[in-house]
Amino acid sequence: MNDNAIIDSRTDQAGFFNAARAILGDKGLITDPDDIEPWLTDWRGRYHGKALALAQPANADELAGAVRLCAERAIPIVAQGGNSGMVGGATPDDSGTALLLSTRRMTDIAIDADAMTATCGAGAILQVLHEAAEAQDLRFPLSLGGKGSATVGGLVSTNAGGTQVLRHGVMRALVLGLEVVLADGSVLDMTSALKKDNRGFDLKQVFVGSEGTLGIVTRAVLKLSPAIAERRVAVVGLDSLHRARELLLHCDAALPDALEGFEVMPQSCIDAVKAYNPDTQDPLETRHAWYALLEFVADRAGAEMLGERVEETLFAALEKGLGDDAVIAANEAQAEAFWTIRETISPAEKAKGPAAQHDISVPVEKMPDFVEAATKRILADHPDHEVAAFGHLGDGNVHFHVIAPRGADAAEWGPATGKDISRFVYDFVTEWGGSISAEHGIGQDKRDVLHATHDPVALRTMQAIKQALDPQGILNPGKLI
Amino acid sequence: MNDNAIIDSRTDQAGFFNAARAILGDKGLITDPDDIEPWLTDWRGRYHGKALALAQPANADELAGAVRLCAERAIPIVAQGGNSGMVGGATPDDSGTALLLSTRRMTDIAIDADAMTATCGAGAILQVLHEAAEAQDLRFPLSLGGKGSATVGGLVSTNAGGTQVLRHGVMRALVLGLEVVLADGSVLDMTSALKKDNRGFDLKQVFVGSEGTLGIVTRAVLKLSPAIAERRVAVVGLDSLHRARELLLHCDAALPDALEGFEVMPQSCIDAVKAYNPDTQDPLETRHAWYALLEFVADRAGAEMLGERVEETLFAALEKGLGDDAVIAANEAQAEAFWTIRETISPAEKAKGPAAQHDISVPVEKMPDFVEAATKRILADHPDHEVAAFGHLGDGNVHFHVIAPRGADAAEWGPATGKDISRFVYDFVTEWGGSISAEHGIGQDKRDVLHATHDPVALRTMQAIKQALDPQGILNPGKLI
Incomplete structure (x- = not known):
């Protein structure tokens, strides 16, 4: 120069x-x-x-x-x-x-209690949205660990998931309207409050999960639900993930409107949480290969009956052999303690040392077999490693972590063995008809993996859309596509 | 040449x-x-x-x-x-x-009862799908007059509506997966059974409602619901559309999981049906300005209580003055008779002579004011015409028909007065923040109106997508875009 x-x-x-x-x-x-x-x-x-x-x-x-x-x-x-x-x-x-x-200055939130919607600026913080909805006896039924910092714009752009997807779906399902600034600076207003509108292509869902590569979300109209009047949180000890899947089907059939969360964690994750936070209480008095964490909720209309219905359902499950032991949280504090175990797995596993983490999904009914098969393959090649698979069984989405042997050097292990393991996991999950990214997205982290594993027709179509909406390629270059 | x-x-x-x-x-x-x-x-x-x-x-x-x-x-x-x-x-x-x-030879239907889905070839007939789902104690909760001929591919391509949208949404909400043949003949497979998949742009919804202009739907995975075990159909006589809207809110709050249909029709539509089919019985013994037709349903779990809950809800509504008279169908035959009145309005109105028909929507809460204002404006300019507004109040979607004076010549009236009236209706509904096409789509019928009334940014974006996916313009030219 x-x-x-x-x-x-x-x-x-x-x-x-x-x-x-x-x-x-x-x-x-x-x-x-x-x-x-x-x-x-x-x-x-x-x-x-x-x-x-x-x-x-x-x-x-x-x-x-x-x-x-x-x-x-x-x-x-x-x-x-x-x-x-x-x-x-x-x-x-x-x-x-x-x-x-x-977008952090664009924080406005307007609740329409009659329509049960929240219209939010892109910078509105998830936790603030939760509070605004609760103040009107409503709720926004999506939550995740980063709720104190995650913004509505980010949740939309990444199509966020969380722990309530089983009943309410991912972010995509909660977006009723969207305002997006396009690559040329024009404003595409898709916030219409119309329930029925067949004026051409519906583009909203193309922007949801597009990670800022097609347009910048400035405003979203989100669907709210009635406030929860009552909840029951339970932990069930199980001998296998297959049994957990059967328990899920049982509970879903018995209480389809109440079952809101169904998380699974192996004993090793509980142990890791206890090592990380020694104050942690075991959820059950006995040890089990797997634990299912269940949340049932009811709005005011169903509140009175919830406790009894959950007890009956879990009692019947144990009778059918779909669990070896179970406990229903006696109060809110215990319910929170159960959830804290689940939410502490990520930092607890991180504290163990370097790990290859995979946010993957397979069709729900294949999940138990997949986890078993993938674990077996990895431990055969890397017997000194540890596999921690936990997460949202009800969504077919598991966080599949492979942890390096104690004392491994992250800088050495990560780019070599860690990378090999990830390559195997992504190929294996693709082979099983699954996704290399269930809820975290692609970003710069998985762009190469996406291009190596995804359907070429889908990639070509995405590229055509990207070129059409951002011909100069100025929106978030180097991400996703 | x-x-x-x-x-x-x-x-x-x-x-x-x-x-x-x-x-x-x-x-x-x-x-x-x-x-x-x-x-x-x-x-x-x-x-x-x-x-x-x-x-x-x-x-x-x-x-x-x-x-x-x-x-x-x-x-x-x-x-x-x-x-x-x-x-x-x-x-x-x-x-x-x-x-x-x-697509009429591509008629395969496969029901997955566990997953509550139907995977259908594009040519599968709606009524056959209904029967296939019912045979497995499930149902596909979208129905419309043309169910004996309408195909799944057509329902997806036009984002069909119908009478159950209030509870189950339009076709768009029932499409879980889609296979589409693109303009170059490549097959875009979006039928993945994954509940969570964040591998880039979700293109399914762009094809839903795109009327064959972006790709040709060959297969769809559709969401099923539990079979209906019990239903109650009621007719309520009302003095205004505003009262009908209040009744809707009342019923929706009292029985949110049961209220499935809420249709409105003026006395003139009932009279037209009676003239068209003299066997028709009046639904109520008294005459009213408006009639609401309500359908409540329950699956097996809620079946036992449904009758009582509906009676209580309607009784409370009459007590609150949200209706002047009401009847709950005593049996299936009477329930069917009530629905037949609603479904006969279209042919009955058609028999009256030439009409300008508009399938429009406005935000639900504006619907009563809109119908009142639009009717007033039209009758002021055309005092010898008749307005028949009826349809899906719960969706903000009204079929707004303006009927020519008796004896008018269709060939003369249609292109002159009829066209003027339609232009007014489309401009007026756009002014009210509504849609010129709530559920019927654009096709060749409304293409000019769409381009004259729609947001230029939305039109430009649609054109960019069309150009990206069909650069030669061979897919359904002259339609929609």
Whole structure:
């Protein structure tokens, strides 16, 4: 680069900053590297990037203006919500050419209690949405570990899952309307409150889960449910994952409107949680190969009968041999303690040392066989490793972690053995008709794996859509597609 | 065109027929104009076209082969299911250049009772699907007048509605998986049975309702519900549509899991049905400005209590003044008779003479005001006309018919006054934040209206998607987009 080019680039940059500041105001454009720094690394510390600047528009109009400006200058844009994604999807690359665009100032939440909807700015925090809904005797039935930082825009863009999917579906199922700023800065308003509308292609679902590569979500209309009036949380000890699946079918048939969560964890995960947090109480007095964590809920109409119905259902399950022992939480504190075990598995497993983690799914009915077969194959090749498979059995989604031998060096193990293991897991799950990414998405983490394992027709079709909606390729380059 | 061109075109046509027959077999390619003729007119007789030939592939492979052949020669393709659409979407234009592609031989239906799904070939008939589901104590909760001819492929491509949308949603909500043949003949398989799958853009919903302009649906995995064990059908007489809306809210709050249908009809529609079919019994002994037709259902678990709960709910509604008179059908025959009144409105209104019919929606809570305001405006300008607004109040979807004065000449009235009225209705509904097509789609019927009234950003985005997926423009040209 010669001196003139440097001067040009500086002038350009100053010109861009001036134009951006005119749109976003002083509060809306951060150029001080120290202030930007915290947002350039993903929360798990696995990806680090650079950015030209950080834009924080106050509303969709400002955001659209910033995108138009970037489109004119072909400046890449990386949208970011709570920066709590799992696949580096909101972290820019290290070229420093991209504008980091945070939605965190767009936090408005409007609850329509009659329509049972919440209209949220992209930056609204999940936990704040929960509280806003509860204040009106309603609830937003999607929750996950990062609820204190995850934003509505991020949840939509990553099609988030969580622990209530069994009954309420993933984020996709809860999005009624969407407003998206397209790559040229125009605003596509899909927030219509119409229940029936057959005016051409419905594009909402294309943007849900597109990780900021097709447009930037600025607003979402979300479906709410009646508030929970009563819940019952139970733990059942089981001798196999097959038995857990039968228990799930039993409970789902007996209490289809009440069964809201069905998580499974092996004894080794319970042990890891106890080692990590010695205050942890065993959920059952006896040890079992597997544990199922069940949550049943009822709104006001069904509250009175819930306890009795859950007791009957679990009693019948034990009678049928679908479990060796069971306990229903006696109170809210115990219910919370059961859930805390489940939620502590991730940090507890992390504390054991380096691991290859896989967020995968297979058709629900194949899950027990898959876990058994995959575990066997991995331990045959790596007998000193440990497999921890836990998660959302009801959704066919398991977090499949393979943990390196104690004392393994992460920097050495990860790129060699860890990578080999992941390659095997992704090929194996694809062979079983499953997905390499059940709920965490693709981002920069799984882009190569996606392209290596996915149906070429689907990839080609996605590429055609990407080219159609973002011909300059400025939206979140290097992610997903 | 010179003689050589004619010979070329004949040779080309013969070559195309030979190549098509090699893929489709003798049974799969119909070239005799007499055999094609019945499929060239839409069932309402409003559109008539011509076709090069009629292809009837036996399966998705044959269908894909036929599309590849058309793609090589840039031959347009018009897909057709039961030919029972409302907007001429499956009728070719009159150039005679298009291949009419019928899915009617692809009729396979496989019910998975455990998973509560039906996997259907595009040509499976809705009524046959209903019966297949019922045989396994399940049901497919979407029904409409044309169920004896409507195909699954057509229902998906038009995102059909019907009378159970209030509880189960439109077709879009019932599609779990889809297989689509793209414009280049490649097969996009989106039938994965995974409950959670975040491998990039979810394209299923783009094809639902795209009327054969983006791809041809060959297979769909549909969501089933538990069979109905008990139902209650009621008619309530009301003094206004506002009161009907309040009654809807009351019933929906009291019996959210049971209320499945909520239709409204004015006295004039009942009178029209009685004139059309003199055997019709009045549903109530007294006359009312409006009638609501309500259907409540329960599966086995809720069957026992249903009757009592419905009685209590309707009794409370009358006490609150949300209705002037009510009757619950005493038996299935009476329930059917109530529904027959509703289903006879269309032919009965048609018998009155020429009418401008509009399948429109507005946000549910605005519906009563809209109908009142639109009726007033039309009668002010056309005092000798009659307005019949009836339909799915619970979905904000009303069939808004404006009937010409008795004795009006259809050929004269339709293109003049009728057209003016329709233009007013479409502009007025757009002004109210509504849709010019709630459930019937766009096809060739409403294409101009769509382009005149719809958001330019949405239209531009649809066009970009169309260009990306069908760059030659061979899929159902002249329809929708």
